[in-house]
Amino acid sequence: MFLAELDRLTVELGANPVPGDIRPRVAPPGPLPDEAPPDAMPLSPYLEERLRLAHRAMATLGRELSTLERRWGVVRAAAEHLDRELERAEDEAGFLGRLAAVPLAAEPLAEGPVRAGGEEEAPEARAAVEGDRVVPDDGSLPYLRFSADRYNRTIGALKSRRRRLVGWTVGLAVAISGALGTAAFLAHEPPPDPWLAILPLVWLVPVPFFVVSFLATHRVLRRNHLDVPAVA
Amino acid sequence: MKLPTVVFQITAIGKNPRALEASARSVGYWLPRTPRLGYRAEVWAVVEPDGYASDPLRYDRLAADGVRIVVVPRSYSTPLGTSGKARALEYAVERRRALGLADASTWIYHQDEETVVGQDTLLGIADFVRAGAHRVGVGIILYPIDWNGSPSHVQELTRTYDDLRVLDSMTLPGNPTAGFHGSHILVRSDVEDAVGWDTVGYSPAEDLTFEIRVRARFGSVFGVLTGFAYEKGAFSLGDQLRQRRRWMHGVLFALRHAPELGPRRRLTLLYSALTWYSAFPSVVVLAASVLLHYGPILVGTSVFTGFIWVTMATGYLEGYRLHAEYVRRPASWLRFAAAALLGAVVDVLAPWYALATRPSRRDFIPKDRPHEAPLVPPVGSRAE
Numbered sequence: 001m002f003l004a005e006l007d008r009l010t011v012e013l014g015a016n017p018v019p020g021d022i023r024p025r026v027a028p029p030g031p032l033p034d035e036a037p038p039d040a041m042p043l044s045p046y047l048e049e050r051l052r053l054a055h056r057a058m059a060t061l062g063r064e065l066s067t068l069e070r071r072w073g074v075v076r077a078a079a080e081h082l083d084r085e086l087e088r089a090e091d092e093a094g095f096l097g098r099l100a101a102v103p104l105a106a107e108p109l110a111e112g113p114v115r116a117g118g119e120e121e122a123p124e125a126r127a128a129v130e131g132d133r134v135v136p137d138d139g140s141l142p143y144l145r146f147s148a149d150r151y152n153r154t155i156g157a158l159k160s161r162r163r164r165l166v167g168w169t170v171g172l173a174v175a176i177s178g179a180l181g182t183a184a185f186l187a188h189e190p191p192p193d194p195w196l197a198i199l200p201l202v203w204l205v206p207v208p209f210f211v212v213s214f215l216a217t218h219r220v221l222r223r224n225h226l227d228v229p230a231v232a
Numbered sequence: 233m234k235l236p237t238v239v240f241q242i243t244a245i246g247k248n249p250r251a252l253e254a255s256a257r258s259v260g261y262w263l264p265r266t267p268r269l270g271y272r273a274e275v276w277a278v279v280e281p282d283g284y285a286s287d288p289l290r291y292d293r294l295a296a297d298g299v300r301i302v303v304v305p306r307s308y309s310t311p312l313g314t315s316g317k318a319r320a321l322e323y324a325v326e327r328r329r330a331l332g333l334a335d336a337s338t339w340i341y342h343q344d345e346e347t348v349v350g351q352d353t354l355l356g357i358a359d360f361v362r363a364g365a366h367r368v369g370v371g372i373i374l375y376p377i378d379w380n381g382s383p384s385h386v387q388e389l390t391r392t393y394d395d396l397r398v399l400d401s402m403t404l405p406g407n408p409t410a411g412f413h414g415s416h417i418l419v420r421s422d423v424e425d426a427v428g429w430d431t432v433g434y435s436p437a438e439d440l441t442f443e444i445r446v447r448a449r450f451g452s453v454f455g456v457l458t459g460f461a462y463e464k465g466a467f468s469l470g471d472q473l474r475q476r477r478r479w480m481h482g483v484l485f486a487l488r489h490a491p492e493l494g495p496r497r498r499l500t501l502l503y504s505a506l507t508w509y510s511a512f513p514s515v516v517v518l519a520a521s522v523l524l525h526y527g528p529i530l531v532g533t534s535v536f537t538g539f540i541w542v543t544m545a546t547g548y549l550e551g552y553r554l555h556a557e558y559v560r561r562p563a564s565w566l567r568f569a570a571a572a573l574l575g576a577v578v579d580v581l582a583p584w585y586a587l588a589t590r591p592s593r594r595d596f597i598p599k600d601r602p603h604e605a606p607l608v609p610p611v612g613s614r615a616e
């Protein structure tokens with residue numbers, strides 16, 4: 001439609017004819033006004049309509065191009081999404097392949113979950129994995145050993161430095177308190193007003209909590225083994 | 233002999249579907265790779281309708297992979313009319329009862345939407361269930377997921393170290409320092425069924441209320457659950473502030489409205505809240521001491537100052553050491569110290585912020601990584 005309109009316009013205006021264009025110039029309907037200057041473009045009653053149609057065609061084309069661009073974006077996003085999901089599906093398939101003996105999704109439930117909206121229910125599967133019956137053959141046992149060791153090592157390290165932690169805490173606390181007290185003492189400041197004197201007491205509010213927490217932390221480390229069972 | 237069942241139950245609004253999916257899949261991933269656990273396992277995701285509607289494709293995919301998606305009906309109400317997470321937890325209790333899973337051979341492992349398990353978690357659960365010495369177990373939580381060394385993440389290190397206090401307190405009669413968790417806890421199903429989560433009205437501190445009830449009914453039945461759980465810290469200081477505000481509102485609510493709270497526990501809780509509140513005035517007093525010349529007074533108070541400062545610093549250092557094998561090391565110790573200071577400032581301000589503002593009941597802390605695009609539901613899906 002757009003190209004047809006352009007052709008019509010070209011013919012109508014007779015301007016910039018395409019090389020090789022042999023079509024005769026179409027005479028405008030009706031006589032030209034006598035007073036028209038000799039170099040003036042001849043007017044046509046169809047010109048305005050043609051231009052309007054051309055504008056409309058341009059607008060349509062622009063809209064269609066925008067729509068196409070948007071749709072292309074959606075298509076591209078969907079393709080990327082598909083790509084990701086295929087990768088995940090491949091992983092999942094590999095995972096399931098390794099666990100062929102595992103009784104996953106055993107039996108359907110008698111009643112499913114209540115969906116969004118409240119009352120409607122839909123069927124679902126139920127996971128029932130019996131740890132006893134799962135014997136992975138993909139080399140995951142060494143990783144299990146690593147997981148257990150890492151946890152036990154982390155907890156064990158904390159337990160092993162418990163005494164040192166007590167020593168450092170007490171030593172540093174005494175040093176800091178001593179430094180602060182000495183600095184305050186050496187400042188030789190006059191006693192503050194009584195109402196101001198009670199303000200620093202707010203520092204003492206959390207002291208029992210911190211003391212109890214300190215004792216509790218070290219007690220739980222001392223009394224409990226905290227290890228997970230070693231993996232054979 | 234009947235093989236025990238462990239229900240890995242993730243209870244959340246459900247508006248962090250990617251985090252929730254990662255948690256559910258962590259169970260599904262490690263279970264088959266961890267032999268000789270000695271228990272059957274089910275994975276439940278208990279979410280609100282709004283949460284389900286936020287990413288139905290993801291939830292449906294999880295359901296197809298064997299996760300029981302339990303969407304709490306909007307019309308559901310408990311006998312006492314509780315709301316929020318307690319309502320969802322109570323609904324799950326009723327579902328388990330209906331399915332015959334409210335017995336002594338079933339255990340419920342409670343997870344938040346970002347609670348990822350590892351093989352050590354599964355081994356710890358197996359050990360706890362096998363021993364059968366206690367009916368409720370609580371363990372230590374690390375925060376290595378999505379770790380980036382930001383101030384809000386560094387601040388979480390102290391929570392891990394503080395878990396040692398929680399473990400001790402919880403296993404002592406009376407829980408003297410009021411320690412408990414809402415996640416990484418293992419509860420025998422019949423105990424949870426007997427106690428339930430139902431309370432009168434809104435209950436922002438449902439885990440605290442639950443612990444008090446269990447203790448009142450069954451005595452000191454709490455034990456240490458070995459193995460870590462792996463969670464993630466708040467993504468920003470703003471989220472950290474809102475998270476702490478929620479905690480403080482929970483404590484304040486429990487102080488005012490929890491009938492289960494005896495005078496002694498109430499006093500303990502009040503004192504722990506007061507301790508938190510005292511942090512900000514302490515900083516102000518410290519700054520003002522230069523201008524107002526407290527010198528002679530500071531000679532006395534400084535006796536304890538050193539201990540408090542060292543204990544706080546130990547929380548960061550030992551918390552980091554516990555994480556050391558699970559996270560990348562921060563860029564430098566200087567940056568680590570700066571992050572710790574900034575994170576601490578937010579924690580210092582949080583209780584006062586909680587006094588000035590109120591969270592909404594549907595308030596939730598983002599746990600999904602912001603840069604990951606959500607799944608696009610197909611045209612014509614129910615969510616549209």
